[in-house]
Amino acid sequence: MKAIRAGLAAALCLLAAGRAIAEDAARINPTDPQPTCAMCPGTYIPSAELERYTQKAIAEKLIDQQVRDIDIGKARIGIGMVHRGKLDKPAADSVAEHDQISEVYHVISGAATLVLGPDIVGRQRRPSTMRTVREFNGPGNNGSDIKDGVAYEIKAGDVVVIPAGTGHWFTKIDDHIDYLMIRIDPDKVTPLKGEAQSTEYLSKPAVKGE
Template identity: 80%
Template sequence: MKSVFRSFPTILCLTVGAPALAQTPARINPTDPQPTCTMCPGTYIPASELEGYARKALAEKLLDQQVRDIDIGKAQIGIGMVHRGRLDKPNPDSVAEHDQISEVYHVLSGAATLVLGPDIVNRQRRPATMRTVVEFNGPGNNGSKVRDGIAYEIKAGDVVVIPAGTGHWFTRIEDHIDYLMVRIDPDKVTPLKSEAQSQEYLSKPARRGE
């Protein structure tokens, strides 16, 4: 009996400590590179939600909307929906450039002329308080044109990769262009946006300036 009671504290300690040990993910092949986002969940965005953003853009005359902003460990990924209407000639100072966030466009519908290049003429700093700067694409600049830029005729199905620091400039849009935007944010300068926040945003009119 004495030996049984003496061993009980040891058994109790092992039992109490077990959940704490179970919470630490096991390192499989610890000499191999480990995941940069430990035990992170995946993210699913249904087409119906994206369509909700497309409808909202038309109904409320919105241009750029952020659907999600997701932490993936060493970086964040933003998912946006963009709608641009007909454009016969470029708007003044409409070249855009983002210092820290790279962008990938997947064109869903429409067609446009998009000029890309790093040499931006008449570079002007975007106000730090702008909503797009704070929530979508971080600090950057506008400009009047892209010197020696390359013009691309983009259409539905095309993909465009725009590194941080590269100017992008719509000079013509036939009728409209809609594209899904992937924003790569290695410095995590924009706030996270969850599914719940997305649904709340869709449920009521956007704030002025969105």
């Protein structure tokens, strides 16, 4: 009886070990799809931090600010906060286009008229020395108009997706518009920015000038 029990226990141990080996092999099998960001941590940004960016924008008359720039393996993701004040008519050459970075807006508050389209009139290369080019949205152009552009009345809760190369142009802002910006940077043209850099940025006045 003791021999039978010992044999049964040994068999169970071998079975468990076999299962563990099979599971390990399944996890590391090189023919399986592999994570595109191996062992990468997640990123959490509290709403209080985002709100501090909006407060800073209002206090210091800023528009676009980058909160994070995160490496996700095949691309980088930028998280920005944008505050725009009242606009009765568009400024000259205020159509924007980014060659390599796509953008997603999630409107938090306010309302505006936003015109979108790829056929940009009067393209002018944005200087590579601009901070927004170097740190936020990479190389691109400004323009004077968008041929056959589509106008959207955007408001709190709306989402806008702007592929790289598509012109975007605020032509009217009723009072203000605040939106969360998600930038998709597959070519990794913008620098990384973490929590420590964000804390330091918020601790002192922003450097003026672009």
